[in-house]
Amino acid sequence: MIIEEAVFVIGSIAILLGAIYDLIAAIGLLRFPDFYMRTHAATVGTIGGAALPVFGAGLVALVYHPLGSQRFFMAGIAFTVGILILIIAPTGSHSLVSAVYFGKVGKKPKLVVDQLEEDLPKRSDVAELVREHEELPGEEEEPKFFFRGMKR
Numbered sequence: 001m002i003i004e005e006a007v008f009v010i011g012s013i014a015i016l017l018g019a020i021y022d023l024i025a026a027i028g029l030l031r032f033p034d035f036y037m038r039t040h041a042a043t044v045g046t047i048g049g050a051a052l053p054v055f056g057a058g059l060v061a062l063v064y065h066p067l068g069s070q071r072f073f074m075a076g077i078a079f080t081v082g083i084l085i086l087i088i089a090p091t092g093s094h095s096l097v098s099a100v101y102f103g104k105v106g107k108k109p110k111l112v113v114d115q116l117e118e119d120l121p122k123r124s125d126v127a128e129l130v131r132e133h134e135e136l137p138g139e140e141e142e143p144k145f146f147f148r149g150m151k152r
Contacts, residue, residue, distance in 0.1 A: 004063040005063075007059050007062060007063045008059070008060055008063050008064075010056075010059055011055075011056040011057065011058070011059030011060035011062075011063075012056065012060065013056070014052050014053060014055055014056025014059065015052075015053045015056040015057060015060070017048070017052055017053075017056075018048060018049050018050070018051075018052040018053030018056065019049070019053070021044065021045060021047075021048030021049040021052060022045055022048075022049035024041075024044070024045070024048075025041050025042060025044050025045025025046075025048070025049055026045065028040075028041025028044070028045075029041050029042060029045075034107065034109050035097075035100060035106055036097060036100075036101075036109050037109075039093055039096065039097050040093075042093070043089060043090060043093040046085065046089040046093075047085070047086065047089055047090070050085050050089070051082045051085040051086050051089075052082075054078050054079075054081050054082040054085065055078065055079065055082045057078050058074070058075040058076075058077075058078030058079045058082065059075070061074040061075045061078060062075040101116060102116075
């Protein structure tokens with residue numbers, strides 16, 4: 001019974017810490033100066049403010065006997081959702097930030113060292129690739145299908 005009380009207290013603390021993470025992330029979203037830092041705050045809020053309370057709720061459900069045998073199902077679902085959040089949130093944030101950075105959308109942050117700069121293609125290289133793949137006039141392929149109303 002002491003172990004169940006300890007697990008309940010640990011789950012409750014995890015839920016409380018998640019609320020604190022959400023508060024810190026909200027302050028970061030308001031205070032940070034640029035898109036990249038705000039995205040970092042949002043990701044911290046998602047990881048700490050969503051995954052941690054879900055794990056805590058799973059622990060609480062695991063030792064909450066009025067749920068009966070459903071407590072194991074609820075705990076398993078909570079742990080599964082927590083793991084999915086831990087996998088999906090950083091991946092989504094990375095994809096979003098990469099698209100903004102490499103798409104040159106918005107202002108670029110002031111950086112002392114920018115190691116991603118060398119990964120960006122030069123404008124002349126892109127223009128050369130486009131020229132290589134352009135079709136010459138008169139070399140268009142015949143369509144392989146026709147819509148209603150199109151003449152063959």
